[in-house]
Amino acid sequence: MGTTVATNALLERKGERVALVITKGFRDLLIIGNQARPHLFDLSVQKLDRLYETVIEVDERVTVEGFSEDPEPSPIDVDADPDLVHGLTGEPLRVLKKPNYEEVRESLQSLWDLGYRSLAVALMHSFTFPEHELEIGKIAREMGFKVALSSQLQPMIKLVPRAQSATADAYLSPIIALYLDSFRKGFKGELQGADANKLLLSQSDGGLTPFTDFTGLRAILSGPAGGVVGYARTCYDAIEGTPVLGFDMGGTSTDVSRYGGSLEHVFESTTAEVTIQRAHPGPACYGNGGPLTITDANCFLxxxxxxxxxxxxxxxxxxxxxxxxxxxxNEEKHGDDRLTPEQVAMGFIQVANATMTRPIRTLSEGRGFETSSHNLACFGGAGGQHATAIARDLGIRRVLIHQLSSILSAYGMALADVVVEKQEPEAVAYSSDATSRLNARFDSLSSQAEDSLKKQGFLPHRIEHELFLNMRYKGADTALMISKPEDGDFGKAFVARHHREFGFTQPRDILVDDIRVRSVGRAMDMHLSSPFAQLDSLTKAPYVDPAKAKSIRKIYFEKEGWVDSHVYHIADLPKGCKVKGPAVAIDATQTIILDPASEATVLDEHLVIELLDTEKVKVGTDEIDPIQLSVFGHRFMSVAEQMGQTLQKTSISTNIKERLDYSCAVFSATGGLVANAPHIPGHLGSMSTAISYQANLYKKGELKPGDVILSNHPCAGGTHLPDLTVITPVFDDEENPQEILFFVANRGHHADIGGIAAGSMPPNSTELWQEGAAIESFKMVKEGVFDEDGLVYHLYDVPGSYPGCSGTRTLRDNIADLKASIAANNRGIHLISSLVKEYSWPVVQFYMEAIQKNAEESVRELLKGFSKRFRGHPLSAVDHMDDGTPLALKITINPTDGSAKFDFTGTGPEAFNNLNTPPAIMYSGIIYCLRCMISSDIPLNQGCLTPIEVYCPPNTLLSPSLKAATVGSNVETSQRVVDLIFKAFRAAAASQGTCNNLTFGYGGRDERGNVTKGFGYYETIAGGSGAGADWEGQSGVHTHITNTRMTDPETFEKRYPVLLREFSIRNGSGGRGRKRGGDGCVRDIELRRPMQVSILSERRVNAPYGMAGGGEGERGVNLWIRKDPFDGSVRTISLGGRATTPMGTGDRIVVMTPGGGGYGKDPEELDEVEVDGEFRMHEKFVRNPHLFRAQGSVSAREAMGTQN
Structure with missing residues (x-):
């Protein structure tokens, strides 16, 4: 049986009241999440609601002894210290404090008295040391609570997702239990005792489980999982061997999947995100006043x-x-050709298809599989209407549709097996020496799972065990779940899969993070007929007699227009015959469209559709087709998304791998931004300057295929030095191999590139050379040959030659991450070359320019609206940095053409610190702000800046000399520039106005030339966002120019010698007003060994401003809790906004980040210039001249999936 009770309860927020029990210091952890905002350009920063209502903090603490980044680890004798224990992984742990269980019982009693009956428990490091969680769970159950323990639900490292899983389970399981209790009462004996195994429910992993073991967490998405099982069993043949892409298009959602012989389970899910008809009020054709939808387009055509x-x-x-x-x-489009209603409706379908094929490409191509090498299995009520079009877009020639495709999810549940999974954490390097340990653990878990299946009545010969190891390279974060291969060599299988997915392997140890057993109980032998065997047995399939058609209807197709099409009832079609398109095959629950260039073979249980012509309709370049504009927008964004996916998976460092401090984009041959994935706004707006610089630097013919450029210098379009930009030209392979068509590039923040301080973010630098390697232009790869010696020279030798400076302290990681950047660009080149081959270069170039023109027109309309709102007056604003340096801006808008001049005259001179800001960052701030104020979902590209003229006097803070220190520019001044622009437009109160840059580490070359092995760590810390006229500020979130993630607390402590004592919301720090500003955060880190610690931050003197009478946000505070090494006494020392100092063991750095400003009118403080109305995020202020636009992204949806 399947059920949507859990999914509906989650969507409608009708679950059980839940209390969260968590380690002291982390009460707000699920509010902060990974601190990233799900939508880059949404000033209201709308995050998902939390599922729990209240929190109890338990005063207990366990941490990891030793740290994985230690370059010279020492052996740890667990037996010599009573506070040390071995975790489930075998790693040494230190129990710093055990819970006082009587206090826990009292706290739980208070919850019981308040009416709570469901608890989620998530304690630090409980995945490997569950004792404290288990005891709390025991106490709670004795009191009558329903309890979800994170260590039992998901025993894997990372507290945030594990706590989210426990919370979801506690929220949903009681609802599921009530539903099942009610259901069972309809049976004699209520399915008690031995009858309990007769009621099996489908889980999200595709397996079945007795209702007694069914939980809310595993019930989510169990329906789509049943569909995957359905097509895996009916549309895949191991002998024939072609993998299958699953396309499940239902009434209100679309899901995509892949099957190649085994089910692969992931911990984040992505759907195709197309609304087909909307649940309520439904499509327009339902007559309930609903808007036009895909259902209406299909109906109309x-x-x-x-x-x-x-x-x-x-x-x-x-x-x-x-x-x-x-x-x-037609009123808004340019050109003489008018669109017909049929073309507009067809545009709906084309754009929907383009939207849905993007995640399919990411799912397959992102893992090293070409979409064209697959079959397509379509199911769901609407799948057959789009099957041939989706296949053609993906280059697939064969589509399989099961006769029960509209209810394949339900049928798949009937075909599913009973599954018991057992998983435990592990921490061992894979080797022959570790084999006996791993085999023993496999045997133990298999035995546990087999016992569970035997109790359900399965005989041993009906039980099969699937063995998995979750493996990764040492230093990497991306783990791959490897199924045991036939030869039993997990390591060999891991290397092969890593090479297939990422294009390279590493000379590093392979670590095992988790050991997993999936035990399957097969109640009966399933002998399903293979559609491929049936096809092979057909000698010559005759075409069906048209007389069998129920009717002839006109259907509109993209190439042919309206065409007479035969309508057949599937039940009337003889087995073994062929149906030639155009035609419609229908039954009671599905409609299957065959276009004129396809034909279907009717089998016992399938319709197998063959595409006879995979050529697409030729796209013209006479005028912009708004439909093709959107299609190309999706394709360009897909390139950048897959580049980002490759970079994240193949990189090594925490900054890129986990914090996602990188961006990928596609640029024109002159350096103009064409498309980007939704990564870091500060990168996206400034990278075009770097690409333009390199495009102009090299004469024609000096750049050749296989060349890759590395650059980070502010004079070359760089921002601050740790952001290394990797640039690769894309050449015309077909017509002119010397002609550059595009550039692909990515920019990532490296943890260290040398300089005077570990982490290369020195708060006290005053000259550029103090901040590390400064590279104007270096061919890191020359015609395909990687120049590692040259790279070492630029990253290590040169920065280490300056007084008091070291070369990079993380050279190995730098090289590994730069190789990942090269791999990401190569992925982009492959995808762009495929796009050009598919459409031709003139067409691709035409729509590249059209996309930029579309953005330009949107910005012009925006500025015209502001000119009218401000009655033609110039817009102006002044703000001050914490050192007193003024930032000034005057914006003069031409109301006729929507152009504007941004004049920063009045900004203070170049500063004797590192807040000096290269001009590229100004452009980045401008393009970001303009995009935020456009309500339409247009792509961010160079067109946004076309109407803008920028002036800034030279030798000022925003246009400094080439030798000025700039490390704080991209993370501090950039935030203040954005606040300044929004202040001028009166769009929003100030956000926290800083990234709160914290670095620590040790090692490198000292003044005597001695080199010490070490590491560097860098993070930025969330704060409060500013409020607006129609939104409250968000608490504990990154704002504006940055959107990097925070390292999970457990990973943080495992990798580095620190103890995270607190990460919480700084309650009350947001500004007051009609709309309150968001609150900042408190982050308290204790050092477990001596290190150099640096903090670089703003808004410690000048508070974040309120808007329209709203109150200021609280200023930030940086504290050094200094422990005397002799008597243990403690002093609290204010570090100010910028400081670097050596700290000792037991010292703490406490960062209290600023809140956002409030919004609310105060009649006594009205501005001199009268303004007509307020800026509101959700009003339709800008009307985009084109209806169809690229929107959404796989990366954004994945980021949304990690929010609480």
Whole structure:
């Protein structure tokens, strides 16, 4: 049986009241999450609601002894210290404090008295040391609570996702239990005792489990999982061997998946995110006042037959709505050619198809599989209407549709097996010496799972065990779940898969993070007929007699227009015959469209559709087609997304791998931004300057295929030096191999590139050379040959030659991450070359320029609106850095053409610190702010800056000399520039205005030339966002120019010699007003060995401003809790906004980040210039001249998935 009770309860927020029990200091951890905001350009920063209502902090603490980044680890004798224990992984742990269980019981009693009955428990490092959690769970159950323990639900490192899983389970399991209790009462004996195994429920992993073991967490998405099992069993043949891409298009959502012989389980899910008809009020054809949807487009174009639909459809309403929409489109589009209503409706479908194929490409191509080498299995109620179009877009020639495809999820549940999974954490390097330990643990887990299946009545010969190791390279974060291969060599299988997915291997140890057993109980032998065997057995399949058609209907196709199409009832079609398109095959629950260039073979249980012609409609370049504009927008963004996916997976460092401090983008041959993935706004807006610089630096012919450029110098479009930009030209392979068509590039923050301080973020630098390697232009790869010696020279030798400076302290990681950057660019080159081959260069170039023009027109409309709102007056603002340096801006808008001049005259001179800001950052701030104020979801690209003229006097803070220190520019001044621009537009109160840059580490070359092995760590810390006229500020989130993630607390302590004592919301720090500003954070870190610690921050003197009478946010505070090494006494020392100092063991750095400003009118403080109205995020202020736009992204959806 399957159920949507859990999914519906989660979506509708109708679960059980939940209390979260968590380690002291982390009460707000799930509010902060990974501190990233899900949507880059949404000033209201809307995050998902939390599922729990209240929190109890338990005063207990366990941490890891030793740290993985230690370059010279010492052996740890666990037996010599009573506070040391071995975790489940075998790693040594230190129990710093055991819980006082009586106090825990009292706290739980208070919860019980308040009516709470469900608890989620998540303690630090409980995945490897669950004792404290287990005891708390025991106490809670004795009191009558329903309890979800994170260590039992998901015994894997990372507290945030584990706590989220426990919270979701506690929220949903009681609802599931009530539903099942009610269901069981309809049976004699209520399915008690031996009958309990007769009621099996589908889980999100595709397996079945008795209702007694069913939980809320495993119930989520169990329906789509049933569909995966369904097509895996019916549309894949191990002998034939072609892998299958699953396309599940239901009434209100779309899911994509892949099957190649085994089920692969992931911990984050991504869907195709297309709304087909909306649950309520439904599509326009339902007659309930709903908007036009994909269902309406299919209906209008004859792809849905009203006579066979289960409810009456209002086709006349749909026609009227499409006629009105067509008039709007034609009024706003340029050119003489007018679109017909049919073309507009077809545009709906084309854009929907483009949106859905993007995650399919990411799912397959992102893992090293070409989409064209697959079959496509379509199912769900709407899948058959889009099957041939989706396949054609992906280059797939064969589509399989099961006769039960519309209910394949339910059928898949009937085909599923009973599954018991057992998993435990591990921490061992894979080797022959570790084999006996791993085999013993496999045997133990298999025995446990087998015992569970035997109790359900399965005989031993009906039980199969699937063995997995979750493996990764040492120093990497991305683990791969490896199934035991036939030869039993997990290491060999890991290396092969890593090479397939990422294109390279590493000369590093392979670590095992988790050991997993999936035991399957097979109740019966399933002998399902293979569609491929049936196809092979057909000698010559005759075409069906057209006389068997129920009717002939006109259907609109992209190439042919309206075409007479035969309508067949599937049950009337003889087995073994062929149906030639155009045609429609229908039954009671599905409609399958065959386009004119396809034909279907009717088998016992399938329709197998072959695409006879995979050529697409030729795209013209006479004028912009708004439909193709959106399609190309999706394709360009898909390139950048897959580049980012490659970079994240193949990199080594925490900054890129886990904090996601990187960006990838596609640029024109002159350096203009074309498309980007939603990464770091500060990178995206400034990278075009770096690309333009290199494009102009090299004469034609000096850059050759296989060349890769490395640059980070501010004079070359760089920002601060740790951000290394890797640039690769894309050449015309077909016509002119010397002609550059595009550039692909990525920029990532490296943990260390040398200089006077570990982490290369010195708060006290005053000259550029103090901040590390400064590279104007270096061919890191020359015609395919990697120049490692040259790289060592630039990153280590040169920066180490300056007085008091060291070369990079993380050279190995630098080289590994730069190789990952090269791999990411190579991925982009491959995808762009495929795009050019598919459409031709003139077409691709035409729509590249059209996308930029579209953005330009949107910005012009935005500025015209502001000119009208401000009654033609210039917009101006002044703010001050904490050192007193003024930032000044005057914006003069031309109301006729929507152009504007941003004049920063009045900004203070170059500063004797590191807040000096290269001009590229100004452009980055401007393009970001403009994009935020456009309500339409347009792509961010160079067109946004086309109407903008920027002036800043030379030798000022925002246009400094080439030797000025700049390390704080990209993380501090950039935030203040953004606040300044929003202040001028009166769009929002100030956000925290800083990134709160914290670095620590040790090692490198000292003044005597001695080299000590060490490491560097860098993080930025969230704060409060500013409020606006129609939104409250968000607490504990990164704002504006940055959007990096925070390292999970457990990973943080495992890798580095620190103890995270607190990470919480700084309550009350947001500004007051009609709309409150968001609160900042408190981050308290204790050092477990001597290190150099640096803090670089702003808003410690000048508070974040309020807007329209709203109150200021609280200023930030940086404290050094200094422990005397002799008597143990403690002093609290204020570090100010910028400081670097050696700290000892037991010392603490406490960072209290600023809150955001509040918003609220105060009649006594009205500005001199009267303004018509307020800026509101959700009003339709800008009307984009094109209806169809690229929108959404896989990366953004994955980021959303990690929010609480």
């Amino acid at each position: 004859g792809r849905i037959l009203p006579d066979y639909f289960p409810r009456p459809l209002d086709l006349e309403k749909v026609k009227k709505d499409f006629l009105k929409l067509t008039d709007v489109v």
